[in-house]
Amino acid sequence: MAKLTAVMMIMVALAFICISVSADPDLLQDVCVADSSSGVKVNGFACKPTFNSSDFFFDGLANPGLTNNTMGSKVTPANVEKIPGLNTLGVSLSRIDYAPKGLNPPHTHPRATEVVFVLEGELDVGFITTAGVLVSKSIKKGDVFVFPRGLVHFQKNNGDVSAAVIAAFNSQLPGTQSIATTLFASTPPVPDHVLTMTFQVGTKEIEKIKSRLAPK
Ligand SMILES: *[C@@H]1O[C@H](CO)[C@@H](O)[C@H](O)[C@H]1NC(C)=O
Numbered sequence: 001m002a003k004l005t006a007v008m009m010i011m012v013a014l015a016f017i018c019i020s021v022s023a024d025p026d027l028l029q030d031v032c033v034a035d036s037s038s039g040v041k042v043n044g045f046a047c048k049p050t051f052n053s054s055d056f057f058f059d060g061l062a063n064p065g066l067t068n069n070t071m072g073s074k075v076t077p078a079n080v081e082k083i084p085g086l087n088t089l090g091v092s093l094s095r096i097d098y099a100p101k102g103l104n105p106p107h108t109h110p111r112a113t114e115v116v117f118v119l120e121g122e123l124d125v126g127f128i129t130t131a132g133v134l135v136s137k138s139i140k141k142g143d144v145f146v147f148p149r150g151l152v153h154f155q156k157n158n159g160d161v162s163a164a165v166i167a168a169f170n171s172q173l174p175g176t177q178s179i180a181t182t183l184f185a186s187t188p189p190v191p192d193h194v195l196t197m198t199f200q201v202g203t204k205e206i207e208k209i210k211s212r213l214a215p216k
């Protein structure tokens with residue numbers, strides 16, 4: 001009997017460990033509202049001594065973001081930089097809007113898995129595993145799709161009407177590294193000889209891409 005109880009307790013403990021695995025570290029107090037004016041460097045942000053409901057509120061996802069840019073898409077974050085109360089809580093959201101044919105170009109979130117819920121329209125989405133396998137699907141209003149932490153992924157609106165999703169992240173600040181701009185629009189630039197060898201093309205092609213992706 002005692003043996004069985006011990007086995008069950010170990011199983012329950014293991015289940016809890018599995019459930020509590022999250023991208024951000026666990027919290028050590030009820031709240032730690034981010035003090036963005038503090039110069040104190042910690043893993044996250046220092047806590048404000050006083051706070052109120054405004055620190056836990058954001059209405060910036062209510063309306064579509066402007067998609068009149070080169071990619072035809074706009075990510076509007078609702079992370080700890082917008083909602084100080086998210087500090088240490090390990091979650092955040094974004095709203096992503098897509099013009100017809102708009103693309104959220106290949107990128108990764110180094111600190112979070114992403115789950116999207118389609119508000120409007122239809123999207124062709126996909127991620128690529130470290131084994132080089134593309135996992136892709138067409139998703140529509142009401143559908144949910146998951147992009148595992150750290151893997152390169154994208155969303156493309158191949159429809160003739162606008163699309164929008166709400167994205168949830170298991171990090172207060174997932175971070176975004178866009179593949180093309182990381183390699184071709186960094187400051188200082190990645191040397192041409194690195195990129196010509198990587199992509200097996202000439203300097204002219206690399207310079208062309210760099211000029212197209214240069215910050216405007
Ligand atoms: C919260 O406090 C700030 C000042 O720190 C104030 O500007 C704001 O109006 C307060 N909000 C509420 C809902 O009390």
Ligand SMILES: *[C@@H]1O[C@H](CO)[C@@H](O)[C@H](O)[C@H]1NC(C)=O
Pocket residue numbers: 066068069
């Ligand atoms: C996008 O549209 C907004 C408002 O319609 C305008 O203010 C802005 O200048 C436009 N941006 C570009 C890049 O055209």
